[in-house]
Amino acid sequence: MRIRKFRKGDERQCSAILLKSFHWYFELKGSRWLRKKFSAACIAGEAKNGISLVAVDDDDIVGYCHAGISGYGAAYLSTIGISPGARHRGTGSRLLGELETRCRKRGVRKLWLMVTHINTEAIEFYRRNGYSREGLVRDLTLEGAHEIIMSKHF
């Protein structure tokens, strides 16, 4: 498995991974906005701002992540998703680690993210990767879905 920069043409595979990864969210009422955000067109668009990376296994994309970089030394991890069949092998941690390295090289002091309170696997994943909880924003992306703010200070 290797990590490389997102390239034009990767967006369809990345979109398919994200749509599978967040299937639980799409069952909630009002979740259509996320389908749009995970469309191939949006993924190709966000790659023009910040850092987009993919994890590749035998020429197949198995993971995707993106972070937007601010002008004040912080970056926001907007998305990370690993293909269900490729999880629990350290792929997510490697992808996140490479994103952190590239952020640091660009002067980022702090990487932060939001994770839905019921997404316990992802909360544990971030905790194991050195992220701490900073707060909670209630009913943010959907009524009844509360976003936990987590961050890592380099």
Ligand SMILES: CC(C)(COP(=O)(O)OP(=O)(O)OC[C@H]1O[C@@H](n2cnc3c(N)ncnc32)[C@H](O)[C@@H]1OP(=O)(O)O)[C@@H](O)C(=O)NCCC(=O)NCCS
């Ligand atoms: C969260 C995610 C990116 C982790 O990817 P991954 O490749 O499995 O990550 P790693 O193999 O590096 O896992 C590191 C640790 O995270 C935690 N973890 C990951 N998935 C877990 C799960 N389903 N249940 C419990 N802990 C889990 C564990 O501590 C795991 O260590 P372990 O595999 O030794 O138990 C992946 O599960 C995913 O794509 N989830 C769906 C999308 C998502 O929720 N993204 C984050 C939204 S904010």
